[in-house]
Amino acid sequence: MESKKNEEEEEHGTEKLEFEASEIEYVSYGGEHHLPLVMSLVDQELSEPYSIFTYRYFVYLWPQLSFLAFHRGKCVGTVVCKMGEHRNTFRGYIAMLVVIKPYRGRGIATELVTRSIQVMMESGCEEVTLEAEVTNKGALALYGRLGFIRAKRLFRYYLNGVDAFRLKLLFPRQDLHPLADKDDGHGHTDHIPSERCCELH
Amino acid sequence: MEGQAAGEAVMDVSLPEGNSITSGENTVWADISPLLDAACRDLEDGELIHGENFNLFAAMSALEIMDPKMDSGIVCKYYSVNEAIENGAAPVPISLDKSVDVRCTIDIMDHLLACEATWHKGHSLAQTVFSCIYLLRPERTSSHALLHSFCRVMRATCKAVVSVVSDARTHEEEDLFTMTYGLPLNGDDDKCLTMLNAVEETTCRQLRACKAPSSKKRVIEDIEPLQTNLELEEGYCRALLCRLRFRKHFYHVLACLRRPQGRGLELARKHIASCISELECALSSSEFLRSVAFGTYDDQIEDKTTASGCEPIGFDASLNCRLSAPTPPRAIKILSWKKAVEYFIKLLHDLDVICSYSLDPSLESVLHFVVQFQKSQPDLVARAHLQRLLVQDGKLYGQDPVFAVITRAAALPEATKNHDIQKNEFIVQLGQLVLNLLKILCTNSAWKRRKLGKIIQDWRVIYLQLELAFKKEFGENASVSNDENVCVKIFQHILLWVEEQTYWIASQFLILGFELELYSPSEYCMVYWYIYVVSIKLAEKTHLKTAVTCGTGKRKGKKKRDCLKDVARDYRIPPAVLFLQCQICLAEGLTMMLAALRNEHMMFQSLNIFNTEHERFIQHFDLLQKACIPDHASYPSFNESTNYARLSNLVMYNYFKDAQRIAKEVKSSFSNDPDKLAELRRLEQVAEHNNVALNVICRVGVGDPSLKVSFEFNHHPYFATAVVKRS
Numbered sequence: 001m002e003s004k005k006n007e008e009e010e011e012h013g014t015e016k017l018e019f020e021a022s023e024i025e026y027v028s029y030g031g032e033h034h035l036p037l038v039m040s041l042v043d044q045e046l047s048e049p050y051s052i053f054t055y056r057y058f059v060y061l062w063p064q065l066s067f068l069a070f071h072r073g074k075c076v077g078t079v080v081c082k083m084g085e086h087r088n089t090f091r092g093y094i095a096m097l098v099v100i101k102p103y104r105g106r107g108i109a110t111e112l113v114t115r116s117i118q119v120m121m122e123s124g125c126e127e128v129t130l131e132a133e134v135t136n137k138g139a140l141a142l143y144g145r146l147g148f149i150r151a152k153r154l155f156r157y158y159l160n161g162v163d164a165f166r167l168k169l170l171f172p173r174q175d176l177h178p179l180a181d182k183d184d185g186h187g188h189t190d191h192i193p194s195e196r197c198c199e200l201h
Numbered sequence: 202m203e204g205q206a207a208g209e210a211v212m213d214v215s216l217p218e219g220n221s222i223t224s225g226e227n228t229v230w231a232d233i234s235p236l237l238d239a240a241c242r243d244l245e246d247g248e249l250i251h252g253e254n255f256n257l258f259a260a261m262s263a264l265e266i267m268d269p270k271m272d273s274g275i276v277c278k279y280y281s282v283n284e285a286i287e288n289g290a291a292p293v294p295i296s297l298d299k300s301v302d303v304r305c306t307i308d309i310m311d312h313l314l315a316c317e318a319t320w321h322k323g324h325s326l327a328q329t330v331f332s333c334i335y336l337l338r339p340e341r342t343s344s345h346a347l348l349h350s351f352c353r354v355m356r357a358t359c360k361a362v363v364s365v366v367s368d369a370r371t372h373e374e375e376d377l378f379t380m381t382y383g384l385p386l387n388g389d390d391d392k393c394l395t396m397l398n399a400v401e402e403t404t405c406r407q408l409r410a411c412k413a414p415s416s417k418k419r420v421i422e423d424i425e426p427l428q429t430n431l432e433l434e435e436g437y438c439r440a441l442l443c444r445l446r447f448r449k450h451f452y453h454v455l456a457c458l459r460r461p462q463g464r465g466l467e468l469a470r471k472h473i474a475s476c477i478s479e480l481e482c483a484l485s486s487s488e489f490l491r492s493v494a495f496g497t498y499d500d501q502i503e504d505k506t507t508a509s510g511c512e513p514i515g516f517d518a519s520l521n522c523r524l525s526a527p528t529p530p531r532a533i534k535i536l537s538w539k540k541a542v543e544y545f546i547k548l549l550h551d552l553d554v555i556c557s558y559s560l561d562p563s564l565e566s567v568l569h570f571v572v573q574f575q576k577s578q579p580d581l582v583a584r585a586h587l588q589r590l591l592v593q594d595g596k597l598y599g600q601d602p603v604f605a606v607i608t609r610a611a612a613l614p615e616a617t618k619n620h621d622i623q624k625n626e627f628i629v630q631l632g633q634l635v636l637n638l639l640k641i642l643c644t645n646s647a648w649k650r651r652k653l654g655k656i657i658q659d660w661r662v663i664y665l666q667l668e669l670a671f672k673k674e675f676g677e678n679a680s681v682s683n684d685e686n687v688c689v690k691i692f693q694h695i696l697l698w699v700e701e702q703t704y705w706i707a708s709q710f711l712i713l714g715f716e717l718e719l720y721s722p723s724e725y726c727m728v729y730w731y732i733y734v735v736s737i738k739l740a741e742k743t744h745l746k747t748a749v750t751c752g753t754g755k756r757k758g759k760k761k762r763d764c765l766k767d768v769a770r771d772y773r774i775p776p777a778v779l780f781l782q783c784q785i786c787l788a789e790g791l792t793m794m795l796a797a798l799r800n801e802h803m804m805f806q807s808l809n810i811f812n813t814e815h816e817r818f819i820q821h822f823d824l825l826q827k828a829c830i831p832d833h834a835s836y837p838s839f840n841e842s843t844n845y846a847r848l849s850n851l852v853m854y855n856y857f858k859d860a861q862r863i864a865k866e867v868k869s870s871f872s873n874d875p876d877k878l879a880e881l882r883r884l885e886q887v888a889e890h891n892n893v894a895l896n897v898i899c900r901v902g903v904g905d906p907s908l909k910v911s912f913e914f915n916h917h918p919y920f921a922t923a924v925v926k927r928s
């Protein structure tokens with residue numbers, strides 16, 4: 001938490017970059033040449049590295065759900081997702097989202113996830129989920145604005161003892177009957193197992 | 202990726218020579234190197250051969266060997282406990298210099314306390330307490346009485362704590378806690394206290410000896426001093442004594458709490474008091490220990506794991522890496538000794554609260570006690586003890602059968618508790634639900650809310666089943682025999698009570714969302730609306746139940762005159778219901794205020810990119826909606842009641858004023874219930890502040906863009922107060 005505060009100070013401090021929103025270019029994951037970019041970005045923000053298997057698991061199975069943001073050829077942000085059947089619902093899952101510090105607060109992350117969510121919706125997902133640390137104010141605000149609710153709190157989800165929120169975004173349905181049983185427990189293999197997921201600071 | 206899986210390939214390859222595992226029927230050993238080579242040449246960069254069960258979990262569990270961040274094996278200093286011992290990592294004695302030996306022993310004791318607290322706080326036993334090499338090899342310390350007796354009581358204590366936590370099974374998300382695989386926890390527990398007592402006795406005499414005036418010294422000369430530096434003798438003796446005694450009393454506390462039917466609670470309280478005073482002694486010994494260690498008393502040791510500030514000897518957390526967790530274990534931070542002492546003092550206070558509970562057989566009182574207890578946010582160990590006390594052998598406190606508890610809660614006459622109806626399968630199931638509810642209420646808030654959400658459905662279903670059984674058995678006709686009459690009454694009472702209980706669970710579920718911070722301000726409006734509709738139902742059922750109770754009371758041969766008085770009193774609303782009504786007014790007031798602010802565009806303009814408030818409503822209240830709690834509560838009805846809210850109307854009909862009035866009125870009825878009184882005072886404050894805020898907003902002018910309204914929880918944990926500011 002402390003480190004996050006410092007981070008925020010930095011953000012609002014001197015090292016802000018001058019650029020136009022239109023200078024940012026968004027591209028869908030395009031193959032092995034993008035992998036090192038995604039990895040190094042996530043690694044920078046992670047306390048613990050994901051193995052290369054984890055990255056490939058996502059980007060090979062759902063390349064259409066991963067996006068990268070470039071500024072003058074430099075990769076400055078990325079989102080990595082998956083989707084699949086989970087207890088009778090087809091749902092999307094946002095696994096990693098990172099924007100490097102000098103580029104934060106300019107809507108890049110919002111644009112990245114919006115693109116992923118759009119694809120998920122068009123692919124027939126009924127809902128989108130993810131976990132975020134309860135202390136991650138930035139991410140919580142960002143997802144809150146997109147319509148995610150905090151569906152549950154996961155007790156000491158991360159090994160550092162911090163709780164997580166399971167965030168969920170439900171897409172509208174044509175028929176407004178009560179939803180089918182889509183209750184989910186915590187600790188199923190559908191999402192990134194505890195401790196190691198989304199521990200992005 | 203899945204398409205590229207090069208699954209089974211059959212190749213004819215020769216058997217390698219001299220393999221030790223023999224092949225079975227229909228199977229032969231084959232060298233697959235050529236196959237792998239061939240496959241590798243075929244693979245593009247980034248491709249992977251995998252089985253069908255390769256999933257995210259498998260991908261995430263993969264380790265990159267020799268990467269120090271992932272491969273926990275290579276960060277170990279020693280490969281085995283034996284190797285560590287051979288390298289002198291845990292010498293016995295710790296030092297040949299007796300003075301140093303004592304000092305180091307105390308450090309070990311302190312670090313163990315820090316480890317123990319860290320364990321209780323949710324880390325694995327293997328990586329905390331059992332990072333102590335001395336604990337891992339019980340027989341090695343036998344020549345060192347102090348260390349040996351301490352290690353034994355440590356192991357016995359851990360075992361007792363593991364046992365209460367696994368019995369309670371509140372640890373669904375805390376199972377790291379009870380993982381003891383491979384740890385030497387099975388010693389002879391009973392003897393550990395005998396040894397500890399003997400060591401304590403010796404230290405006590407050593408302390409007496411060093412304090413005795415020199416004239417008497419001769420008499421007790423036969424006592425060998427604790428260590429060699431006579432100036433430090435008293436300080437060391439004292440420091441040791443409080444540590445040994447804390448261990449003894451703590452072990453007693455656990456043993457007393459384990460006694461059936463709460464029989465040891467009184468004695469436990471005495472030991473708890475002793476534990477706390479020994480911990481205080483330990484705290485004050487730290488000055489002495491620090492000055493011995495560093496020559497000066499300096500305050501730079503806040504984050505040290507020992508009172509002296511020295512590193513303890515004989516610990517290596519990496520030795521147990523392989524035992525501790527399925528994922529690559531990371532270095533964990535052991536709490537500081539000071540924090541550990543604080544933790545134990547809090548734990549002991551929590552246990553003391555449990556011990557001082559009167560074991561009231563009324564379910565309502567139990568529920569109230571547990572909810573109240575949870576407000577102090579007790580940790581796992583205290584919660585597990587509470588749960589074990591409440592539910593033993595399928596009975597409340599191990600003594601009151603569930604059916605008796607239910608009949609009492611349902612306001613049935615005492616004699617009903619033996620009625621045969623308790624064998625009815627749905628009544629039996631209901632009993633299970635009650636016990637289950639008690640257990641759930643003892644878990645951590647996050648888990649508790651999830652479980653409460655799930656059992657609402659069960660309570661609803663059991664209600665319907667009981668109702669059906671009731672109708673089937675007695676039909677609609679009223680001409681029933683006397684015994685059937687009793688059954689009818691039992692059913693009616695129980696049905697009513699089940700409904701009340703269900704609404705109570707629903708309201709707990711909703712309220713817990715605030716504690717867990719699950720609601721964002723833009724959702725408060727719908728949440729308060731839901732609390733409002735559920736509370737109305739709860740109040741209705743409570744009112745009915747109270748009326749029915751009076752009915753039962755009257756029948757018990759009361760004089761006519763009393764009866765008349767009862768009737769007169771019945772016209773008044775019972776205090777419990779008024780109490781609920783006060784909350785209802787607040788919930789309704791907040792709903793309307795939030796709705797009005799939204800309707801008049803003063804806050805919460807949501808983006809609605811991917812969904813709308815409707816979806817968020819469904820998601821938050823899905824579990825209640827599925828169980829029809831309450832009937833007809835739906836998004837359209839929420840909309841209907843909030844869409845036309847305007848601030849001007851709110852000032853005319855002010856719910857907060859009603860709440861304030863009721864709170865004032867009902868206070869006198871709770872003059873001997875401090876919890877309820879405190880709650881009423883909080884409700885009153887919320888009402889008062891919101892009333893003022895509402896008036897300010899209206900006076901200053903609706904639509905003034907410089908006016909900023911926000912909601913805070915500074916007077917009540919879940920009823921918000923509006924804060925108005927000018928920007």
Ligand SMILES: CC(C)(COP(=O)(O)OP(=O)(O)OC[C@H]1O[C@@H](n2cnc3c(N)ncnc32)[C@H](O)[C@@H]1OP(=O)(O)O)[C@@H](O)C(=O)NCCC(=O)NCCS
Nearest residue numbers: 098099104105106107108109110132138139141142200201
């Ligand atoms: C979270 C993160 C991806 C946001 O990136 P970003 O590009 O700055 O986000 P955006 O600019 O799209 O922010 C959109 C909204 O989110 C909110 N937000 C973002 N960062 C915030 C912060 N530090 N504090 C408060 N709100 C914040 C704001 O409401 C913002 O809208 P606004 O600028 O109009 O007020 C970025 O901070 C990051 O990489 N953090 C570390 C990794 C991480 O935590 N990932 C999420 C894991 S679940």
